[in-house]
Amino acid sequence: MHRHSSERGAALILLMGIAATLMIMAATLVMVLLNQQHATASERKAKTSVYYAEAALDKAVADAKVDTDSMPKLSTDPSWPWSSVSVGRSQLLAALVAAGFPANGTVDYRVYDNLTTVNPSIQWDQNNDGRMWLEVTITYQGKVTRTRVLVTQTTENVVTALPRAVLYSDTDISLQNSSDLYSLRASDGQPYTAGSPYPTTVMSGGSLRGSGNQDLAAYNASPRVQSIGVNVNGSVSGLGFTPDGVKIGGVGLLSDYFDQGAQADLGDEAQTGATHAAAPTAPAASGTAVAASAFSQANILTIPGSSYNAGTKTYTFTNDLNVTGSLTLKSGIGSGAGVFPAGTKFVFKSLYLNGNSSLTLTDQVTVSTTALSVGGALTISSSASVTDQFGPVYAGGNVSVSGPVTLSAVIGTTPQSFYSGGNVTITGPASQVTDQFGLLYVAGALSVTNDVQLKSTALVAMGDFTLSGADAGIIDYLGPIYVGGSARWSGTVSVKTTDYTKSYAEVDPADTTTWTLATVGPTAINPPGPMWIGAVFAHTWPGTGGSWRYHDVYGYTWISGNAGTGNVAINYTGPTSGTTPCTVMCTLMSTTEKTTTSGRVDFGTTDFPMTYFMQCDNDGLYSNTCEWGSTGTFYGLMVVMEAVIQITGGNGQQPCVVGAVFEGTPYVSGTTGSTSDITLTGSSTVAYNQAVIDKVKNYSITTTTLVTTIVPGSWQQLSTN
Amino acid sequence: MPLTIQAASVRRRRSQTGVTLVELLVAMVILGIVSTMLVTVWISLSNSYAFATKTMTSRATARDALDRMSSELRDAQPLSIPVGTPMPSPTAALFTVANKWEADFYSAYNVPGAVDVGGGTGALRLTRIFLGDLNGTTPPSTSSPYQRNLYWQRRPDSAVSGAWTDSGVRTMTLATNVVNVGISDTSVTPTTTYTALFRYATRVSGTLTWTDSPSSADLANIVAVRVRLIVDANLAHTPKYVDLSTTLRPRNASGN
Numbered sequence: 001m002h003r004h005s006s007e008r009g010a011a012l013i014l015l016m017g018i019a020a021t022l023m024i025m026a027a028t029l030v031m032v033l034l035n036q037q038h039a040t041a042s043e044r045k046a047k048t049s050v051y052y053a054e055a056a057l058d059k060a061v062a063d064a065k066v067d068t069d070s071m072p073k074l075s076t077d078p079s080w081p082w083s084s085v086s087v088g089r090s091q092l093l094a095a096l097v098a099a100g101f102p103a104n105g106t107v108d109y110r111v112y113d114n115l116t117t118v119n120p121s122i123q124w125d126q127n128n129d130g131r132m133w134l135e136v137t138i139t140y141q142g143k144v145t146r147t148r149v150l151v152t153q154t155t156e157n158v159v160t161a162l163p164r165a166v167l168y169s170d171t172d173i174s175l176q177n178s179s180d181l182y183s184l185r186a187s188d189g190q191p192y193t194a195g196s197p198y199p200t201t202v203m204s205g206g207s208l209r210g211s212g213n214q215d216l217a218a219y220n221a222s223p224r225v226q227s228i229g230v231n232v233n234g235s236v237s238g239l240g241f242t243p244d245g246v247k248i249g250g251v252g253l254l255s256d257y258f259d260q261g262a263q264a265d266l267g268d269e270a271q272t273g274a275t276h277a278a279a280p281t282a283p284a285a286s287g288t289a290v291a292a293s294a295f296s297q298a299n300i301l302t303i304p305g306s307s308y309n310a311g312t313k314t315y316t317f318t319n320d321l322n323v324t325g326s327l328t329l330k331s332g333i334g335s336g337a338g339v340f341p342a343g344t345k346f347v348f349k350s351l352y353l354n355g356n357s358s359l360t361l362t363d364q365v366t367v368s369t370t371a372l373s374v375g376g377a378l379t380i381s382s383s384a385s386v387t388d389q390f391g392p393v394y395a396g397g398n399v400s401v402s403g404p405v406t407l408s409a410v411i412g413t414t415p416q417s418f419y420s421g422g423n424v425t426i427t428g429p430a431s432q433v434t435d436q437f438g439l440l441y442v443a444g445a446l447s448v449t450n451d452v453q454l455k456s457t458a459l460v461a462m463g464d465f466t467l468s469g470a471d472a473g474i475i476d477y478l479g480p481i482y483v484g485g486s487a488r489w490s491g492t493v494s495v496k497t498t499d500y501t502k503s504y505a506e507v508d509p510a511d512t513t514t515w516t517l518a519t520v521g522p523t524a525i526n527p528p529g530p531m532w533i534g535a536v537f538a539h540t541w542p543g544t545g546g547s548w549r550y551h552d553v554y555g556y557t558w559i560s561g562n563a564g565t566g567n568v569a570i571n572y573t574g575p576t577s578g579t580t581p582c583t584v585m586c587t588l589m590s591t592t593e594k595t596t597t598s599g600r601v602d603f604g605t606t607d608f609p610m611t612y613f614m615q616c617d618n619d620g621l622y623s624n625t626c627e628w629g630s631t632g633t634f635y636g637l638m639v640v641m642e643a644v645i646q647i648t649g650g651n652g653q654q655p656c657v658v659g660a661v662f663e664g665t666p667y668v669s670g671t672t673g674s675t676s677d678i679t680l681t682g683s684s685t686v687a688y689n690q691a692v693i694d695k696v697k698n699y700s701i702t703t704t705t706l707v708t709t710i711v712p713g714s715w716q717q718l719s720t721n
Numbered sequence: 722m723p724l725t726i727q728a729a730s731v732r733r734r735r736s737q738t739g740v741t742l743v744e745l746l747v748a749m750v751i752l753g754i755v756s757t758m759l760v761t762v763w764i765s766l767s768n769s770y771a772f773a774t775k776t777m778t779s780r781a782t783a784r785d786a787l788d789r790m791s792s793e794l795r796d797a798q799p800l801s802i803p804v805g806t807p808m809p810s811p812t813a814a815l816f817t818v819a820n821k822w823e824a825d826f827y828s829a830y831n832v833p834g835a836v837d838v839g840g841g842t843g844a845l846r847l848t849r850i851f852l853g854d855l856n857g858t859t860p861p862s863t864s865s866p867y868q869r870n871l872y873w874q875r876r877p878d879s880a881v882s883g884a885w886t887d888s889g890v891r892t893m894t895l896a897t898n899v900v901n902v903g904i905s906d907t908s909v910t911p912t913t914t915y916t917a918l919f920r921y922a923t924r925v926s927g928t929l930t931w932t933d934s935p936s937s938a939d940l941a942n943i944v945a946v947r948v949r950l951i952v953d954a955n956l957a958h959t960p961k962y963v964d965l966s967t968t969l970r971p972r973n974a975s976g977n
Binding site: 012029712719 | 759763766773774777781788792795796798799802803813814829830831832833844972973975
């Protein structure tokens with residue numbers, strides 16, 4: 001028995017020993033694995049915490065970038081960038097929770113100045129360097145991460161503040177038919193074919209919808225490759241291919257970059273011309289008193305200081321005259337009051353017609369004055385060419401000029417003011433005449449018909465300003481224009497808001513190669529004057545104009561547009577055939593109402609692009625649309641707020657817009673509203689060119705906005721000790 | 722019936738009372754064989770356990786080292802931050818030294834007290850991560866075990882000058898048995914006889930170029946870093962490589 005037990009025991013002990021050893025080894029391995037697992041989990045939590053901290057910091061910076069007039073400013077306000085600390089915390093936490101951050105996690109932030117000796121309690125820009133630390137602390141499953149970054153607020157041109165987008169819409173973008181978007185090289189304006197990274201992006205707060213014909217490449221690009229990036233909050237559908245690198249999400253509102261304050265500032269910049277020259281004051285009565293009846297062949301030489309040169313048929317008056325009663329001077333046969341032989345000239349010193357007296361000059365009499373004041377109306381008409389040179393003119397009533405009359409308010413070469421207390425109507429002859437003025441101030445409406453060229457140093461018309469009937473290719477040089485009513489131009493007339501006395505006024509606006517920095521732009525030495533129009537504006541290319549094209553030049557232009565339902569605020573038409581466009585050179589054009597363009601009209605050039613800014617006022621008088629149907633090209637920046645923009649006139653080769661188009665604050669009104677606030681139809685295209693956008697910043701607009709940015713290279717992850 | 726059973730039991734015990742020599746020898750041989758097998762299995766198990774533990778430890782160490790390097794490199798920051806309106810692009814380089822075995826840079830990563838009252842904004846510390854001899858022998862070689870170590874060092878201040886042997890310089894060994902020097906890298910073109918610890922992506926005019934030896938001018942154009950760490954977990958025996966790599970974009974790199 002003893003031996004049996006001994007044998008069984010040895011095997012059992014051996015087995016137990018082996019089993020125990022194996023168990024110990026297994027347990028050790030399990031412990032090692034558990035340790036590793038724990039370490040991995042801990043590491044994952046720590047990394048996740050870092051990612052959340054980065055997200056929170058990005059969100060904090062994004063919040064800080066949204067600048068509104070009510071937003072505290074970095075420089076002085078301890079509550080920047082939120083109205084209160086609790087608001088900031090709750091905003092950050094809510095954003096994180098929405099992104100999956102556990103609700104039991106914590107987020108905190110601090111803002112403090114970047115002083116040499118840090119003091120977190122100094123929550124404003126004490127050292128006045130425009131920079132402060134924005135710090136976020138995240139606690140995620142026991143892991144604490146602190147990150148911070150220097151943020152700065154700088155005042156920059158609004159163009160700089162905008163995203164680098166070819167099209168930007170708060171809502172959808174619809175590319176219909178064969179319309180497309182692409183980018184051009186800034187260096188030479190040729191199609192961009194280098195692929196990612198793209199020089200620009202189409203950005204939509206909604207979705208981008210195509211029609212199956214879009215490849216996001218220029219029509220003459222070789223190779224045909226995608227030339228712009230895509231970033232939408234919704235979806236991308238219907239393009240003719242699957243675009244590379246589509247980014248979903250992150251498109252903010254345009255007002256994040258271009259806030260209401262900046263919008264108002266840009267509108268103000270466009271309204272530079274709202275401040276116009278004051279009306280000349282009525283001159284005081286002066287001179288030798290004379291009755292109007294004295295102006296007859298029988299009595300005229302009884303007027304003191306008068307003389308007559310029979311050889312030149314000229315009456316000369318050496319005294320200033322103060323005339324009582326309305327005066328008429330006309331050519332004709334006989335010796336009645338005011339009747340003189342054809343070709344008679346009257347050379348006055350100053351001529352003052354007191355009370356409501358009027359002055360009427362008819363047919364072949366010529367008058368010159370050193371100054372003219374008419375209490376009532378001034379009427380000049382002639383069937384033959386006459387030239388009247390008045391010096392400064394003050395007419396209390398209407399002014400009517402008809403026939404081949406050359407009118408000027410000039411002393412020597414110095415232009416003088418011309419004032420009418422009523423309306424001014426100038427009806428020219430078939431052949432061109434040129435009227436010259438200093439300040440042309442019309443208290444009523446100004447209407448110019450036929451081939452009359454106007455030259456002035458400034459023009460103010462409190463009523464409408466109408467140009468029509470010209471067929472001789474008239475170019476008006478008017479200086480700054482202020483129109484209280486509507487401006488409607490038709491016939492073969494071009495308008496420049498340049499002062500005709502300045503040398504650049506002779507630059508041919510059709511020859512864009514002669515344009516220099518001195519001729520346009522806010523930094524120009526003698527820039528074109530501003531234009532302010534209180535109602536609507538239309539420049540219509542005459543259908544019978546043949547090869548003639550208008551070439552307008554304006555400085556800052558504002559068109560209010562409020563003139564009753566049915567009238568668009570801005571309406572340009574151009575030729576519907578031929579390749580030569582009409583041109584509009586303008587630094588900044590802005591309106592609050594509907595805009596339409598049609599025919600072949602170019603706006604700006606590559607070298608001198610412009611800005612079109614529509615800030616719809618939602619007054620219900622018009623549909624809130626910008627219907628850009630021009631078959632020409634707009635060079636520059638289009639910004640449309642609270643309205644839709646439809647670009648329809650493209651031919652597939654020449655882009656409708658070279659630059660960028662921005663649409664913000666979607667307009668949705670009942671059933672008439674649209675969720676596609678930018679729509680391209682037909683073969684319309686928009687081409688992005690960074691060089692053009694840069695020139696918009698340099699030459700077109702000066703409006704600035706407060707921009708909050710991260711100081712490059714300042715991001716830090718800090719110790720949590 | 723009980724008497725019959727008892728008689729049979731007595732007969733069986735009598736037949737088992739003797740063990741022959743042959744039986745004993747056979748038993749000893751069997752026991753020897755079994756014991757030998759058990760010992761062999763035991764040794765094998767012990768070796769496997771030791772190897773597995775060593776490998777896991779090496780892998781964990783390598784992973785920790787890689788993680789640390791990633792965090793440090795990601796936080797690289799230029800010493801000077803641009804000033805001006807509008808904001809100019811940063812021109813200062815993130816790295817003061819960048820080659821295949823070493824990366825030197827400024828960082829505030831885990832610098833304590835940087836945001837405390839009086840901590841100052843000078844939180845940046847010159848930091849370096851390098852493979853080689855702590856005494857500064859570079860490049861490392863396979864001949865010295867001291868040059869198979871991966872070190873992290875940080876100066877106590879942001880001073881540009883000064884030696885890494887100064888007092889106050891913090892030193893940490895991130896990994897040992899790093900064998901990048903002796904392992905060919907076939908993942909790059911042209912193939913190298915070594916596997917660079919650091920490779921750098923520089924971007925100039927939109928063109929991304931990878932190199933393990935950026936020029937001085939390119940230090941400011943580094944936008945990404947690939948870190949590859951190869952540790953021999955079974956040094957002095959058949960090599961067992963733990964090969965880990967990651968690519969990171971420094972948060973403060975230009976364009977990020």
